[in-house]
Every structure is written in C-alpha cells, then in structure tokens.
Amino acid sequence: PVQNMTSKFPSGPLAKAAQVLARDGPNALTPPKATPEIVKFLKQMIGGFSILLWIGAVFSWISFGIQLAQGAESPFDNLYLGVVLALVVILTGIFAYYQEAKSTNIMASFSKMIPQQALVIRDGEKKELPADQLVVGDIVEIKGGDRIPADIRLIFAQGCKVDNSSLTGESEPQSRSCDFTHENPLETKNIAFYSTTCVEGTATGIVINTGDRTIIGRIASLTSGVGNEKTPIAIEIEHFVYLVAGVAISIGVLFFIISVSMRYKILDSIIFLIGIIVANVPEGLLATVTVSLSLTAKRMAKKNCLVKNLEAVETLGSTSVICSDKTGTLTQNRMTVAHLWFDNQIYSADTSEDQTTQPFDQSSPSWTALSKIVTLCNRAEFRPGQENLPIMKRVVVGDASETALLKFAEVILGDVMNIRAQNKKVAEIPFNSTNKFQLSIHKTDDPNDERFLLVMKGAPERILERCSTIMINGKEEPLDSEKAEAFQTAYMELGGMGERVLGFCHLYLPENEFPDTYSFDTDSMNFPTSNLCFVGLLSMIDPPRSTVPDAVSKCRSAGIKVIMVTGDHPITAKAIAKSVGIISATSETVEDIAKRLNIPVEQVNWREATAAVVNGMELKDMSSQQLDEILCNHSEIVFARTSPQQKLIIVEGCQRQGAVVAVTGDGVNDSPALKKADIGIAMGIAGSDAAKNAADMVLLDDNFASIVTGVEEGRLIFDNLKKTIAYTLTKNIAELCPFLIYIIASIPLPIGTITILFIDLGTDIIPSVALAYEKAESDIMNRRPRNKRKDRLVNEQLAIYSYLQIGIMQSVGAFVTYFTVYAEQGFLPSTLLGVRVNWENNAINDFEDSYGQEWYQRTYLQWTGYTAFFVSITIQQVADLIIRKTRRNSIFQQGNKVIWVGIFSQIGIALILTYGLGHVTALNFTPLRFQYWFVAVPFAILIWVYDEVRKLFIRRYPGSK
C-alpha cells in the first residue's frame, strides 16, 4: 500500500504540493465559530448602565412627545437630552466594542506569529515547513517530543510511541510501527494522529489527512463552542453596576413618589427621574475601566504576558494558586550538563541560560580524554549558518542529551565540528534501547598516533560493566571494588539530584590488530566492546530558569501557592521543585521525615510534613476528599507523573478550596485544564494552538517569572480600578443632591442634566484613566490574594465613604458656590427657597430679586449657576483625585506624574467649556466670573485634609474598622 500511496501522491515537485494545498486548504483546524460581530456589538449597547440610560432617553422622548402634544414652549430640550443620552450609550458601546475587537485582533495576529513546524521531505530535500503548509502526500519525519503535524501513515518507525490522550483519554503511550493491524483507523498501529504527541523514538510517515479532515479536526468541529464563563473582574463590575443601578433606581423612584405627592406634575416628575438617573449613573466609568484594563494589558504584553481577554488582566491578580508545568515554564526546557565526575570528584557546571565559559577545573588529563569522548561520541550537529548566535541559542539537530553535550563541548572546546572533522569517524553504533550505549570509532587527530580511538557513552552501569580500568588523573588504573564503590556513590548522588547520568569510556585500539585499513563492521562488532577504560560521568538536567526561584519566593510572599504539576519522574520533579523553592529548603516530605527518623513511611505522621510529592499513580486511586486533604494540609505540593486528565482533577480540587486557580499548559491535552482554570496560561513558544485557544493569557517567553509580573499588574489594576471607581462615585452625590434639593426646597435648578454629562464624560474621564497609572502601594506583593467573596471591587465602605462623606462635602462646597453666585447676582439664599414655580414660569418676566430688581434673564443666571456648580465640582474632584491616588499612603509618600496630566486636563476642559463654549446656547454654559472658581477651593482643601487624617488613622491603626 505504501507504494500505491507514494505513487498516487508523489512527494514530488513543489508545484504539486502547492496545487494540493490550494485544493485542501491549509493544514489547520478551523477556529471555532466566533460570536457574530453584530451580536457582540449589540451586547455592548445594552450591557451595564446602558439600559438605564436607554430608559432615561426613552423617558426624555416620551416627555418630549407629551410636551409637543400639549404645545408647551420649549419641548425640544427633552428631545435633545434623549438624543444626547442615546449618543452617550452608542458611543461608549462603540468604544467598548472597538477595544474588545482590538484585543481579539492582537490574539489573532499572534497565533500566526509562531506556527508549528514540521520536518518534511520534499524534492528529496529535508526542510522545516510551517505545519499548516503540509499537504496530503508529504513525507514528514517525527521524533520524540514532536507533535504530529497531520494524520500520517507511518512508513518507518523506530521505537516510536505516541501519546493519544488528547484523542482517546488513554495516557499510556502507545507504540507505533509500520504494520497494519486493524481495520479501524483509531486502532491500527500504523497511523499517528494530528495533534497527538510522539513521546519517544523516531518515525517517518506520509500525510493522509490535513486540517479539518483529520480525526481530531472532525472531533473538534463537533465539540467547539464551549461557553465562556465570567471573570472575577466581570463579576465585580456587574456587582458594581447592580449597586449603582440599585441606588439610582431606588432614589429615582423614591423621589418620583415624593415629587408626585408634592403635587408636581407627572411630566415634571418624570423629568426629575431622568435627572436623578443621569446624575447617578457614571456614564464614563465603563469606558474608563476598559481603557485602564487595556493599558494594563499593553503593559503586560511588554512584559511578555499577552492577554487574550481584557478582563483576565485582573484575574491573575486575584490568583491564589498557580498550577505550573515544570518543563519550559519553571525550567529552561533544554537539557544542560549540570555535573561531571572524573578523577573521583564531582564538579559542578554552570547551568545558567547564557553561559559562555565553564568554571570547573579543566587541567586534568582525564578531562581531556572525557572531552574527546563527549565531542566524538555524539551525533548531534549545529544547524549551519548560526555562527553569530550565542552557543546556547543555536539550533541543534539531535536529541536533548546529545544537544546538551554538544553545546557543553562547544562552550569549552570551541569548534566541535572541526574537531570531529579532524578525528574522522570510521564506524558507529547509534544508541538503542537494548544495548543502551552509543559507540563510535575514530581516527585520531594526532598524526603520530595511528591507533583508532573507540569512544562509548551510555547508561553508567552498562558502561562500567564493559570497563576493566578507570582513568585517574590521566592514568589508567585497574577498576577495583573500591573504585567501583566510588563510582556507585557518585552515580547515586547525581541520580538523587534528579539528573540524567551518562557514563563515558574509551579505548585506543592496538595498532597491530587494527591497522589503518581495518574495516569495522558494526553488525558483527569485529572490535572489542569490553575491557574498556572508564573515564567519567556527566549528568544532565533541564535546569530551572534563573529568574524562577525569585519569582516563586515572590509568589510565596504574595500568598500564592505554587503547585508543580509535571509528567516527569518524582525525583527529578522534587529536585527541580527544591531548586526553585517550590519546596523550600526547610520543609520535608513524608519520605524525608521517614529517612531522617529512620522509620517506615507508614509510621510518619503526614501532618508534620509541609511538603508533598504526589505520584500520578497515587492520585489515580485517591478520592476527592483525600485530594482535598492533601491540598489543604500541605503548603508545598508537587504532582509528578501526572496525566492531563489528572491536571484537571487537581485544578478542580483547588477550586473546591475556593481558590482562584491559574494553570499553565502547552499541550492540546492541557486545554481542558486551561479552560477549567480561572485563568489559563498558555506557553507562547512551546504551546500548541489548542492550548493557546483555550487559554486566557499567553506567556510569550514561556517564563514563570512573567506570571508573577502579571500577578503584580493584576493586583495593581484591581487597586487602581477601586480608586477610579471611588473617584467616579464621589461626584454622583454632588450631582444628585442638586436634584433632590431642587425638588424639596424648590430652588432654581443648580445643575442641568447636560452639564452633568459634561462632568461624567468630559472633565472626569482623563483623571480616572490617570489613576490606572498609579504605582503600587508598597505592600502589593506582600499581601494575600484577595478573597473573591469578601474583597469586592466596590464594597460598602467604599460606597458609603464616597457617597456619605466625601460626596456630601463636595455637595456642600458646590452649594456654597451656587448660593454665592446667586447672592452676588441679586438673589440671596432666603429669596431662592420655594421660588421654583415662578422662576420657571416663562410668563413672569419681571421676577423680583432680593434687591428689588426685576428679571426676565433668569435662564442665563440659572446657566451661570450650572456653570458655577460644574466648576466647583470640578475643583473638588481635583481634591478627590488627589485623595484617591493612594488608599493608605499619604499623598506625600507617593508621586505619579500622570496624575498631573489628569488634573490639568480636568481644569483645562472646564476652562474650555466655560469660556470657550460659554456662548453656545445648547450647552447651558456661561462664562463665569473668575473668582467663583475659588469658592470651592477651601472645601477641596477640607476634603484633602479630612482624607489625610483618615489615612493617618489607617496607617496608625491598621486592621480596625
């Protein structure tokens, strides 16, 4: 059948491939159908406060209709008001929609940026192609660790095992061969499926299905469309909207009833109701929140956290548990030589990301011998054309261990390829799992030495078996039991550190037996493979990223539990956990205690152990209660040898504890856990598209430390949103009181509805956004994550403090300004009370003021009143902005330059409105005498002093009330 297939789809000219590609489309899954844009748009139009404002607008139009029908004098005011309200809703809706679309686009562009690569043979040439360029008939090569780039039929396989868990849920790797074993494609051994992983071995196959026609594509198209649940910040904002809307509606209805019972006309009462709603609703706030979130998202993107969903920005801040992958996230995701053992001594190697030299002692002749084996007995090669890159960044063709050795040698010895060229290889036995060694025979670069050099590396115990001597300080010494003991100790020690240990030995073949022309045959092994000379051990580990230990300790002080979930061996997992601080130096696992006390594990009181290393096999047998117990009782947990399904179980377990869980993942099979998590974090480099799709956030550098930056930003934005909301809510009272007093005391209306909109959407916007730039108050990463049930974005204290204290002070200040303006223009406060009906009666054009003057120009005075009220709210909002800048710290303790932009913009906009647009009738502003700007200043200072005193008390007596 293979012949048939290859002839049917010749792996031939590129043109053919292009043709097939054009016919079948790219080899990628069609993303799940997105919500139609229009639905998204409409959602923005009716979400949040919009519905209240729509009600206001509709009421305005109704009253316009009634007034028009009654033939009243100026019905158009209400028409305009309705139109303005509708415009506000539509504009903020468009803005929010635009913001959302923008962040979606970032994501879309990103997923194209790092495509999966596939090693393809086309035109008899091996090349790496983006996986989506694959077409049916392509021949691809895969090796352990690769994701299968399409459904392929194997034509060559060597020790190939695949992890089909994303398809079948079976986490046990299954072996794959070229044999057709079953009619069912899912069962047969010679097909590997798209998006599954090759765990080990190598294979070559022909692509038989691409894109949506692959098995997983068919499944994916069936199961797509998983609903998105709400993020914590969305819940907070909803809570806030409910709160404010509740206040608005209840005050509105209350005063509607009051005004009706005070014998106001129903129509008037409705107009009051609109005013109250408009005053209560912070029109600009949701837009401000969106802007603040996207500012943070941008800032996070700069720090390599790409946020797909704006609201997820904050989720990270409330995270209390991070379930992190090991490989690639905590570690560098590349094997690196960590230790060496030769001359009976262990040497440590530098494992940092950017090593350029190795510090250990390289003077011993044993090292020279060892380095020669390391260099020669190695099939890995640098991809050409990377001479200018740092060694650690170069791409290598070869498996992980060999890559590590190659780079290690390159760092120390320089040009490895050149050394290999000078020591020409004459024979080679590659590594396989039966004999567990790799061997090669070389001519030496010493022209005087005609001997062949046999070099071998492999599993240390197997290598040792084949040796009869050991090299100490360059001299071969017999391998006695004492030396073997020393070897065992070193081997155990290195293995105990979770490192992969390789043994190295060599033999100079005697010249007389193996002359220059000798033909080596690797099948019959016509050369000695025992009685070799043992040279040394090298151990490798995927070392932790250098930034991770610091990040973990930051998490710890921030009250975030870091749980490592890995498929690796428990020993390796524990070693890495210890080295990055997930298991701290002082804490012990049950096993550690048992070892220390020299008692069996069963006798240890497991409550004494703060750390735990849980094996996937144990986890399988655990009930959810047992898991809960472990999660509760141990502060430091490592899950090793876990399957993706178990990852999901762990996430659910954490969520049962009430934690906000962040999960990192890269594979297709991590998607359920990523989706289940409160915030799924996909790896940008190693991550599969499926993982990136399921995640809320993508770590561009795959680095755990970036998560911590994200947490910090998330907490900061929560704090800052709190400030923004407090700032915005405060003036609501100062906008609301005028209406209430107007209704009750029948004074001329102090501030108009349009004017209120100018505050909410004009002067207040930039300062609210400026608060998003506020820096963290000192303790941000030293406090526990917020409790999502108790620490609300808007709690009673915040609302009450804003509404009933600062808001009242603002209202008093604004009213003093209002009365001052009226008094100095002729209407003393005593005259104003109860004048509303006559004041608003257009038939009275000789309205008498306190000095006996007669007025018909009252509208202008009323507008002057509006302007004065507006100006004094603005002035006091400056104070409000200053006090909201910090919640605990004094203003003297914390600076923020953007705040100045906020303050100046606020005053600037107010100046433009009053003096620039003061002559535009429709806006109801009049140029205001300059001194009225200062009437509210004492009140602004009062607000500031009052709040400083409050902060002083909070700092003095933390924790009370």
Next chain:
Amino acid sequence: MATLKEKKTCSERMEDFRRFVWNPETKLFMGRTLINWVWISLYYLAFYVVMSGIFALSIYCLMRTVNPYEPDYQDHLKSPGVTLRPDVYGSRGLQIYYNISDNKTWDGLVTTLQTFLTAYTPAAQHLNINCTNDTYFFQDTFDGPNKTKLSCKFTSDMLQNCSGITDPTFGFPEGKPCFIIKMNRIINFLPGNGTAPRVNCTYVGDESSLLEVDYYPVNGTFNLHYFPYYGKKAQPSYSNPLVAVKFLNITRNVEHRILCKVIGAGIISDNVYDPYEGRTLLKNT
C-alpha cells in the same frame, strides 16, 4: 474560565439575608455589633452636624460680605426687560384675544389692570415725593426717613385716559384697549443717556398700515427723575414709572402682531434670543 458564581435558591438567599440582619452566633446586627453601630451613628451625626455648621458658616460669611443695598454684580442685567399688563400668555408669547360684546372675555384683563394700578393710587404713593426735574435724580446721601433714599411719585392719574379713573374699562368695550408698559427695575441703571426713553409701538410684518396709538404720559416717555433706582432697601417705596398705550385703530377679527419697544440709549431691543429685552411683542385681535 471557571464559574465563580454559586447558584443559590431564593430561600437560601433569604436565609443569608436574615443572618446578615441579625446573626445570633456572633451577635452582629447587619454585620456589626450594636455598640459599633451606635458609634458609627454618632460619628455620622457629628459629621453631618459639622458639615451643616460649615455650610451655615459659609452662608453666614457670604451674607456678611454681600452689600445690603445693591448686588455685587449685574452680569445678566445689562438692559432692562419690558413687560406689559395685562399679561396673558399663549404658546407663542403674549397673546390677548377678547370679544367686545362679551364682557366676560375682557373682565379678567380689566381686573388685572386695576389690580396692577392699586400700587399707584395716591394713598399707595404717599411716601414718595413729587419730582419736577426732568433729569436723573441722583442721591448720594440717605435723605429719607430711616436711612432710606427718596423716591419720586408716580400715580395712576398720570396715565390719563388709561388710568382707569375716567374709564374703568380701559377702552376694552370700544375696541380701543389700553395696555400698560413697564420697564424692569435695575439698580443704578441710567436709561437714555440724558434723554428720556420712550415707548414706540408698531405693527410687525405689516408695514403698510399705520398703527394709531395714544401714549400716556405724553410722548410715552419714562421721566428721567425716576432713575436711577437704588434698590429695595434704599428706596422701599419706589415704584416703576409706567407708560400706557391705547391702540386706536385696531381692525377687529384680524390677528395683529404689535411690537412695543422702549427706545433709548442703553436699552437693547434687537437681541433675537431675548424676546423681552427692551421690547414686548403683542398679538392682538
């Protein structure tokens, strides 16, 4: 994204709320202990008392700083408004309709005028002095009783045929109605720049026919000795000078638009946005 929302039944919610109002275990009333509530109430009480005090103090200071005799600013009183009696408003400004033969339709108008003129009876004006100078009546000192300034007398008989004395029906039954025009009081306002401002009424839009008007006092002038006005406190008995106009040739059953302007320097009468500034527009049938 996992859900953070727990579904609760209504009864659970009610129970939660009841526990919130009064938690018997922790003895918390609405989340706080009773004594805590008392302290908070006291704090708020004190806070509001202080805020009221500050407000009262501010108003008190304000009252201390304002001049009792004249307002500090007259930003919006550059030019006086002109008003008409009787004042009956329709949907588009002053509109007066009546039926000559049906006295009920004009009774109200007459009563309005009579009531308006009661302030101008000799009895009502007895505190004021007779003025004869045709110049501004400046008073730098308080010459009147109780630290007041003197005001000039304006009695209704100065309106002659429209005074309501000779003709208590103000000419309404004859179809030659009287209207009284008044200029709004503005403190220290000096109209006319030395010449007395006068009222002039014309048809609007219909320039061909000439409106015949009798003005009382003669020429329809406001005598300068009524100006300047020094305010209610200085001139408690001041009353505005009036001009009465009697339309002599109004065609019946036709809607007329009549514009009466006060002409004089300092009186703006052509501001389209301000229908009453310096003029009054009357529709009359």
